[in-house]
Amino acid sequence: MTSTLxxxxxxxxxxxxxGGTALPVLAGAGPIALRQTRGGRVTLVGTMAAPLGGDRLxxxxxxxxxxxxxxxxxxxxxxxxxxxxxxxRYEIELTVGEGARLDWLPEPVVAAAGSHLVLTTRxxxxxxxxxxxxxxxxxxxxHDWARGAPPGRLTSRLTVHLAGRPxxxxxxxxxxxxxxxxxxxxxxxxxxxxxxLTVGLPAPPPPPPGTDAxxxxxxxxxxxxxxxxxxxxxxxxxxxxxPAD
Numbered sequence: 584m585t586s587t588l589x590x591x592x593x594x595x596x597x598x599x600x601x602g603g604t605a606l607p608v609l610a611g612a613g614p615i616a617l618r619q620t621r622g623g624r625v626t627l628v629g630t631m632a633a634p635l636g637g638d639r640l641x642x643x644x645x646x647x648x649x650x651x652x653x654x655x656x657x658x659x660x661x662x663x664x665x666x667x668x669x670x671x672r673y674e675i676e677l678t679v680g681e682g683a684r685l686d687w688l689p690e691p692v693v694a695a696a697g698s699h700l701v702l703t704t705r706x707x708x709x710x711x712x713x714x715x716x717x718x719x720x721x722x723x724x725x726h727d728w729a730r731g732a733p734p735g736r737l738t739s740r741l742t743v744h745l746a747g748r749p750x751x752x753x754x755x756x757x758x759x760x761x762x763x764x765x766x767x768x769x770x771x772x773x774x775x776x777x778x779x780l781t782v783g784l785p786a787p788p789p790p791p792p793g794t795d796a797x798x799x800x801x802x803x804x805x806x807x808x809x810x811x812x813x814x815x816x817x818x819x820x821x822x823x824x825x826p827a828d
Contacts, residue, residue, distance in 0.1 A: 585741060586666050587637035588613055592675075594654070596627055596683075597647040602652055610639040618657075627656040627689060632702060634660075636814040637667030641674045648684040648709070653686035660690070661719070662735055664697035672736070675704040681820050684784070685714035690824075691719035691816055694735030694758055695726040708750075713784045714743075717823055722770065724756060733759045734774070738775070747780060749808060771795070773812040775819040782806045783827040796822045 590613025611617040614633035618626045627642075634640055646652055662671060679685045694700060694754040706712060718741065723734030733805035736758030743751040757764040757776070764770060773795065779787055790796035796811035802827035813819035 585640070588633060588635070589639045590615060591641040591643070592617060593642070595647070596623075596645070596650040596652040598649045600663040604652055604757060605735075608618045609643075613640065622653070623651050624653045624655065627654065629656075629658060629660065632661075633642055634662060634671035634673055635663050635667075635668050636665030636671055638665065640672070641676075642645075642803065643676045644679075644680045644685070644687075646685050647786065648680035648682050648713075650680065650683045652684075653688065656689040656756060658690055659693050661693045661695055661724070662700035662737065664694050664735075665738075670699035670701045670736075672701045673703070675702075675730040677704070677706045677714075679706070679712040681686070681709040681710045682711045683709070684778065685715075687714070687716040689717075689818075690736065691721045692739075693721040693724060695724050695736040696732040696735055698735035699760070700735070700737050700738065700756070702739045704739075704741045704742070708743065711783065712745070714776075714780065715784055716780040716784040716823065717777070717825075719775065719816065720755075720757075720794045721775050723774060736760050736764075740828055741780075743777075743780070743782070743804065745806070748803070750782070750801060750803060751780065751808065771812060773814055775813045775816055777811050777813075777823050778820045779809040779823045780806070781826060787824050787826040790822055794822060803806040 607802035811822040
């Protein structure tokens with residue numbers, strides 16, 4: 584008898600014909616509850632401890648042409664060890680139609696001691712789509728570090744296609760078991776890693792001098808990637824400043 588969990592949630596957004604956003608599909612599942620709030624916003628609410636080792640979670644978000652949606656979360660996603668061997672897997676698919684706009688701004692993913700999460704995010708953007716996507720990763724909880732425990736492992740891949748062509752494809756593998764994860768070419772002594780991707784929308788301001796952050800223009804025009812390392816989640820959030828509309 585297995586103790587692992589499989590769950591898939593789905594969001595579909597479309598214009599409501601009155602200048603707002605309708606959500607014809609808002610289907611939570613397992614630990615992923617979905618709550619609609621004002622202003623074209625959906626909040627992800629965790630209803631149980633997850634993901635645990637061996638769990639398989641999926642979330643699919645589709646914005647039909649002309650829709651606007653912001654997706655946030657009520658709290659951090661904490662990856663925890665489970666009874667089953669092997670990593671937990673969380674697959675996120677974001678599809679943004681022509682002239683639509685998605686703000687994907689969840690709270691951080693935290694890799695707790697003893698855990699391993701494989702996080703895959705796939706984004707498909709139609710011509711004229713707008714995107715702001717922020718990812719924040721925290722390696723170890725505060726009390727893990729306080730007792731000298733190593734953080735968990737987080738293997739993350741982000742792929743983005745715009746108008747049928749690849750825009751970004753990157754993978755990181757950090758935490759115990761990953762080669763060189765704590766060295767100067769990776770975390771370099773920091774505990775958090777994050778990035779802010781903007782496509783078809785205003786770019787964020789350049790990071791302050793002296794910080795471990797960089798703002799890059801991606802090939803193809805109209806897209807930027809801000810990446811940052813920081814000692815804690817609060818400092819990371821300050822570096823990943825959202826651009827003004």
